[in-house]
Amino acid sequence: MSHRLPEHPDWLWRTPDPRRSYDVVIVGAGGHGLATAYYLARNHGITNVAVLERGWLAGGNMARNTTIIRSNYLCEESAALYEHSLKLWEVLPQELEYDFLFSQRGVLNLAHTLQDVREGTRRVNANRLGGVDAEWLDTDQVREFCPIVNTSPEVRYPVLGATLQPRAGIAKHDHVAWALARKADEYGVDLIQGCEVTGFLRDGDRVVGVRTSRGPIGAGRVALAAAGHSSVLADLAGLRLPVQSHPLQALVSELLEPVHPTVVMSNHVHVYVSQAHKGELVMGAGVDSYNGYGQRGSFHQIEHQMAAALELFPIFGRAHVLRTWGGIVDVTPDASPIIGPTPVENLYLNCGWGTGGFKATPASGWVYAHTIATGEPHPLNAPFALERFTTGALIDEHGAAAVAH
């Protein structure tokens, strides 16, 4: 009997058929959708909830990101939101009873020019005033903290220093999704995969449900959490969003011995690199300039980010690329997310996280659940309303967010 496969382990969540209606229907079972369902149940006692997923659970950007978690944003509205998120990351493994390998190994944001140094020191000061841990390291301290970074003055863009957020780090993205899904399921939330939303049920100006590939489903409130496809869904409700969808690519090397003790990001030569627990080097960089939904981008982006990685880490010269992939990120004009009600009654919006949504997963769920449950934004997401594009109160993180978008 040695040829028999072992029994399949217990599933972490049920696979229910959709009921006729729910109090809340969340569209998108990625990290944000699952966190929203979890906090709707945990914080607000709302458990008559379905999370509808076109593909499979956490198969979109939740499976494609580079798992970096940090809160060292310049604008105070952003820092507050991402710091709330980081505090939740610190308690979630215990709360969800699932070790998703959250590792607070720190994040370095390298400075290669005088402008980078000024931006970095300014951000460190802003972070400290806002209660976010932040330090400025000079070149020698960078070498001490991460010995494999090339700190030679001979390179094209020498490392002049770096910001360090010690509490930042990485987590295992798939396990985060599974941990949230399991707990949401335990609360009674229906996670329904292979169920594409194709339209909205309306009663006058109000949304009262969704049309899906598995039939109509009534809903007291409908909450979008569809990342790169937010525009497509909003269009079905007659809404135009200030969002453009772009391909964002990442890659991994084969498995290597542990060599990289932290996370290194560089705006100027433009790459970010960490080493996953299993051993692969994980690298990402910028979006492709053009709009796209194809979950793949142009080769020169990969070439550019690998050139940047080799400039910073000569030790990676003989590593091989194992695989590259792309996801679709929804970018707003000010590079900040949109979380809140929409002009359509009972329809809520959570989108525009661009290149940095993974780190926000818990806080996004926390404030979105509050918004859906009460009909009013949480103080942390009030500044991130859709109206800011009309009032002009933008939260301009382009170039301020410690990453080039």
Next chain:
Amino acid sequence: MLLIACPWCGERDELEFHYGGQAHVAHPADPEALSDGEWAEYLFVRDNPKGPFAERWSHAAGCRRWFSVVRHTVTHRILAVQSNHPTAADGTKPVTA
């Protein structure tokens, strides 16, 4: 990498081009007359279709001229290249209003 046919220079790698977003977005004739919402719409909101998309490209590292391309945003296939300039190459002039 996209291969884009510049109406003046022919097919070149995407690397030579600069992206300009949605095509055919007219500047409001009378900006003072717009409401804040209408101005925000003009300033910040662009189409973001999953499918054919008319967009602007500039041959930044070549002739530096702007033209329009209709590209499918899932397959990335370029369906048409458009310019209403009189010196644009033949066959690339299906000018849209």
